[in-house]
Structures are given as C-alpha cells and as structure tokens.
Amino acid sequence: MDELNDKRILITGSSRGIGAATAKLLAAEGAHLLINYRDKAKRADKVVADIEAAGGTASAVRADITDGDSVDAMLEGLDRLDVLVLNASGGLEKDADPEYALRLNRDAQVDLARKALALMPGRGRIVYVTSHQAHFADTVPGELDAYGPVAASKRAGETALREMIPVFTDHGVDFLTVSGDMIEGTITATLLERAQPGAISNRREAAGGLLTVDQFAEHVASAVTLDAQTGHIVFAGGTKGIA
Ligand SMILES: NC(=O)c1ccc[n+]([C@@H]2O[C@H](COP(=O)([O-])OP(=O)(O)OC[C@H]3O[C@@H](n4cnc5c(N)ncnc54)[C@H](OP(=O)(O)O)[C@@H]3O)[C@@H](O)[C@H]2O)c1
Structure with missing residues (x-):
C-alpha cells in the first residue's frame, strides 16, 4: 500500500492517546479515519472535529471490542476496510476482574481481526500495537510489577x-506489529509510576530516553504503508535497555 488517499482505516481506542495521535497523522495523508471509541462519544467527536x-x-x-455484539454492530455499519490498527488496550x-486483561488484549483482538x-x-493490512514490556514478556523479566498481567x-x-x-495471507491481508518502550506522558506511564515510584525514570535511563506520544504515533502511522513482509515487527525507538 503506497498511498493513503481514500483508504479506510479503523483504529481501535482512538478517541485518546496514541490512537488519536496516529489517526490525525493518517488523516493528514488522505485516509478516511474510523475513530473507534468505547463510550466517550464526545471525546471521539472531538478527534473527528480536529481531523x-x-x-x-x-x-x-x-x-x-470485548463485546462481540458491539463489534458486529460497528462492522455492520462499514462497507469496506483497508487497514485495521489494533491499538486499544487496557x-x-x-475495577478490572483478573480475566479482563486477557479478554481485552488477546480475545477481543483476535475476534475483531477475524471479523x-x-x-x-483481497488486500489490506492489520497493525498490532504493543509495548516492549509485553513483546519481550516471555524472555525478559519484567521490572514493572503492576504491568505484569x-x-x-x-x-x-x-x-x-x-x-x-x-x-490473513489467504485473505490478501498482511500483519505488522509496532512495539515501543514506555511512552512519556501517557495514562499507562502515570499509573505505573504511581504504583512503583521511579519506574518511569528508571526506564528512561535504561532506554536512553523515551518516546513521546506523537513520536510513537509516527511509527504506528508509518507502519500502515511500510514496505515490509507480513510478520514484520517495528521496534519504535529501538530496544536499548530491554533486549
Ligand atoms: N502508554 C505506553 O507507555 C505505551 C507504550 C508502548 C505501547 N503502548 C501501546 O499503545 C497502545 C495505546 O496506548 P495508550 O497509552 O494510548 O492507551 P490508553 O491511553 O490507555 O488508551 C487506550 C484506548 O483503548 C481504548 N479501549 C480500552 N478498552 C476498550 C474496549 N473494551 N473497547 C474499545 N476501546 C477500548 C480506550 O478507550 P476509553 O477511552 O473508552 O477507555 C482508549 O481509547 C496500546 O496498545 C499500548 O499497549 C503504550
């Protein structure tokens, strides 16, 4: 996919944070953005108005996206999709029950991608957004206890x-992952710092600096048109201090 004019891009969880910043970048390149939100309609409308x-x-x-009927209703309203960015996370x-993280971060992603x-x-791309702490969770011991699950x-x-x-390949759709270290100024970083004071400054030091929301969003947006084979993983900002 070398240009975005008239391409239809759905970004989950794009009423705020990295998803919203990515949506604005892709809209500026000519794509029509579908701003998925869970229940904060006003916030999503503001992203649409900004675009x-x-x-x-x-x-x-x-x-x-954890509710199959809700996903069905959203997709029924769409006639075509060129790119799906799986950004929503939590x-x-x-108040989350112990199984919620798996329901949202695994089951809901698979359900939406399949649907x-x-x-x-016949063509298209799915981009999965993740963190280095998650991508390397099986091989590198996590230092952020609260983020473990x-x-x-x-x-x-x-x-x-x-x-x-x-x-995906059978459907002509390729799959890319974009992984990043902790991102400066996000709600996740704030919550982790609160649970474990010093956590973010330690990461900042180990990584030699952390990306901002806008910098990480540039990597996610670039992945939509990146000339890469299916399965490619973009390590935004590198993996210094983690792998
Ligand atoms: N923050 C970091 O430091 C960091 C680092 C590396 C990678 N990432 C990755 O970047 C992505 C975005 O992170 P972020 O920091 O921008 O996250 P965020 O501010 O916590 O936003 C998450 C988004 O997901 C939405 N969401 C949550 N549950 C949902 C559900 N059940 N259905 C639909 N939408 C739902 C949220 O909607 P509501 O507003 O309705 O809650 C929100 O818009 C995530 O995949 C994350 O793992 C983040």
Whole structure:
C-alpha cells in the first residue's frame, strides 16, 4: 500500500492517546479515519472535529471490542476496510476482574481481526500495537510489577494474532506489529509510576530516553504503508535497555 488517499482505516481506542495521535497523522495523508471509541462519544467527536478542521475526513464508530455484539454492530455499519490498527488496550483499571486483561488484549483482538477480514476483500493490512514490556514478556523479566498481567495478556494477544498470519495471507491481508518502550506522558506511564515510584525514570535511563506520544504515533502511522513482509515487527525507538 503506497498511498493513503481514500483508504479506510479503523483504529481501535482512538478517541485518546496514541490512537488519536496516529489517526490525525493518517488523516493528514488522505485516509478516511474510523475513530473507534468505547463510550466517550464526545471525546471521539472531538478527534473527528480536529481531523476535519485540518482538512481531513473521519467518523466516530462505537464499540466495546470485548463485546462481540458491539463489534458486529460497528462492522455492520462499514462497507469496506483497508487497514485495521489494533491499538486499544487496557487491564490496569482498578475495577478490572483478573480475566479482563486477557479478554481485552488477546480475545477481543483476535475476534475483531477475524471479523474485519470480511470487510477487507483481497488486500489490506492489520497493525498490532504493543509495548516492549509485553513483546519481550516471555524472555525478559519484567521490572514493572503492576504491568505484569497486562504484559502477559498483550504477549498472548500478539502470539494469537501471529498464529493467524496464514489466515490473513489467504485473505490478501498482511500483519505488522509496532512495539515501543514506555511512552512519556501517557495514562499507562502515570499509573505505573504511581504504583512503583521511579519506574518511569528508571526506564528512561535504561532506554536512553523515551518516546513521546506523537513520536510513537509516527511509527504506528508509518507502519500502515511500510514496505515490509507480513510478520514484520517495528521496534519504535529501538530496544536499548530491554533486549
Ligand atoms: N502508554 C505506553 O507507555 C505505551 C507504550 C508502548 C505501547 N503502548 C501501546 O499503545 C497502545 C495505546 O496506548 P495508550 O497509552 O494510548 O492507551 P490508553 O491511553 O490507555 O488508551 C487506550 C484506548 O483503548 C481504548 N479501549 C480500552 N478498552 C476498550 C474496549 N473494551 N473497547 C474499545 N476501546 C477500548 C480506550 O478507550 P476509553 O477511552 O473508552 O477507555 C482508549 O481509547 C496500546 O496498545 C499500548 O499497549 C503504550
């Protein structure tokens, strides 16, 4: 995929954070962005308004991706999809039950990717967004205790999606992963710092600096058109201090 004019790109969890920043970058390149939100319609509408004010086009589409019916309803409203960016993530919420991280970070990702294929006839790309702490969870001991279950669930999600690569290929869809270290100024970084004071400054030192939301979003946006083979993994900002 070498240009984005008129391409339809759905980004899960794009009413805030990295998803919203990525959506704005891709809309500026001519794609039509589908801004998925869970329940904060006003926040998603604001991202759409920002994109339109900058000359782009976007629509807000509601779905709790852990709810199959909600995903079905969102997809029924779409006629075509060129790119799916699996960005939505979670599990650090204080009211989350112990199985929630796996339901969101593995099962919901697989469910949506499988269903989205029907809208991507013969071509397209799926981009999975993850963290280094999750990507390397099976091989590198995690230093952020509070993030452990989330990292394990996101690793399980990445593994399950990679196992689907032959199915994606059969549909003409390729699959790329973008992984990054902790990102400066995010809610996740704030929650981890609160649970483990010094956690983020330690990561910053070990990595030789952390990316900002906008810098990481540039890597995610670039992955949409990157000339790479299916299965390729982009290590945004490198892996210094972790692998
Ligand atoms: N933050 C970091 O330091 C960091 C580092 C490396 C990689 N990443 C990756 O980058 C991605 C985005 O991270 P972020 O920091 O921008 O996350 P975030 O601020 O926590 O935003 C997560 C997004 O996912 C949405 N979401 C959560 N559960 C959902 C559900 N059930 N259905 C639909 N949407 C749901 C949220 O919607 P609501 O607003 O409705 O809750 C929110 O828009 C994640 O995959 C993360 O692993 C983050």
